[in-house]
Amino acid sequence: MKALTWHGKNDIRCENVPDPKIQHGRDAIIKVTACAICGSDLHLMDGVMPSMQSGDVLGHETMGEVVEVGSENTKLKVGDRVVVPFTISCGECFFCQRGFYSGCERSNPNAKMAEKMWGHSPAGLFGYSHMLGGYAGGQAEYLRIPYADVGPIKVPDGLTDEQVLFLSDIFPTGFMAADFCNLKGGETVAVWGCGPVGQMAIKSAFLLGAERVIAIDTVPERMELARQSGAIVINFMDDDVYDKIQDLTNGRGADACIDAVGTEAAATASLDSMIDRVKVATFMGTDRPHVLRQAIHCCRNFGTVSIVGVYGGLLDKIPMGSAINRGLTMRMAQTPVQQYLPQLLGRIQQGEIDPSFVITHRATLDEGPELYKTFRDKKDGCIKVVMRP
Structure with missing residues (x-):
């Protein structure tokens, strides 16, 4: 599949990488229908975040259609249209049970690495360094979602991708x-x-x-x-x-x-x-x-x-x-996205806000590396980039 990958400071590429596979019964795989470049992705481009490795797949604002579901996942089914929170959360630990999903105790397999820097580890994040889990991100054609029975929210009929995509992070x-x-x-x-x-x-x-x-x-x-x-x-x-x-x-x-x-x-x-x-x-x-x-x-x-x-x-x-x-x-805080999703989806459905108002650039993954630079340098009136793989 195609994906945007990190190869060092100022070096973002669109290249072919292996397709994701189900690794746990609670996983799901989505075919990405829309993804975005976030301001915090620019910190990766600028080399600010430690523990990035060459070839890491970027992106944490993602939505798409479920194409495969793990054997233990009863929440999702093939064909569901979902938005994926950037925070990966188990739904069962001390913090998740209290609504502090971005503090999940189980979702960062590299927690020891984060503890050395911050004292304690937050949740794992999509596409945001090995210190935060080493998970492949969603600026790609497909995305594996761990704990997919907790994170993704189903999108009701009648709402466009652009209306709901930003439930993943910035909204x-x-x-x-x-x-x-x-x-x-x-x-x-x-x-x-x-x-x-x-x-x-x-x-x-x-x-x-x-x-x-x-x-x-x-x-x-x-x-x-x-x-x-x-x-x-x-x-x-x-x-x-x-x-x-x-x-x-x-x-x-x-x-x-x-x-x-x-x-x-x-x-x-x-x-x-x-x-x-x-x-x-x-x-x-x-x-x-x-x-x-x-x-x-x-x-x-x-x-x-x-x-x-x-x-x-x-x-x-x-x-x-x-x-x-x-x-x-x-x-x-890093946002405990899952805590806010139901009420924010409701506000979109009721017409109180249409988050797509920030979109200025629409593109393909192939155009992504150049648009990273456009976004970072604030050129061409760029406020928000949405890509459709």
Whole structure:
């Protein structure tokens, strides 16, 4: 089958790889009908995530049609149309039973590797390094799904692939970002990053009752899409973000701040941003957490900082004094997708949101390597790429 594979920093290829096979009775195999390039895939392209191996199949935003089912899987049948969460979860362990599916204790066969870096292992993920399981991803013609009686959600008739594909990751992630803000109605929420997850966070904040959303970015197409969703937009290259948020909130600060950027924040004129880039370039640091520092400073006393941008290692100079002395709540997670799926599918069915609004590019797998570069470099107005194998 064809698949997009990783062969080192900036080296993504479309090539033939072996077809997946059933390995356990709870498995299923799907023929992929749609998949997407996620912002976190760019961290792999940029060589940020350790333990990638040459030839690894990429991708964790995937849906398709079931073509084979393991002997122990009674949930799915051949012909079912499903969306696949990026988190692989057993459904039975301590964390899965409590709805914390992204903390699954059983789905990462390389848990010891993750424990050395993070203390404890999260769930295995599709197409996202051997430290997180070494599972083949879904930017391919076929995908093997472990624990397929827990993860995939069946797609009702009448919904298109593009309406539901993003239930695999970016819609639940953006919704969780807003959900973490504990919105009661009438709040001001600031969102750093107007990429696909940021766009979903903006929409979700309004769905959950925010009165105002302030969106921070510098890419014209992304800022315009945020405006179309009703956000007030700040261009961080033209304005001082802290001063603008202070002005918009009469000096109080935002009720909640969402970091939808993560480890590879763009460079700004600020000293800390420039130091971050030097440290990462000289292997003296692992991440560039400028956005997180700014979100903490811009959040009002006893507000919430919600972190859904991906960080991988150790963050320097986080202003914990500000967070502690002002009573901030900080919430963060890899999204326990399965927990959110039923209600988010319901919101799509009821017409409250159509997540396909972020799609700007449609392509084949053969075009995938070039579109990885287009997406990373923010060229051609690219916000979200969907591929149909």
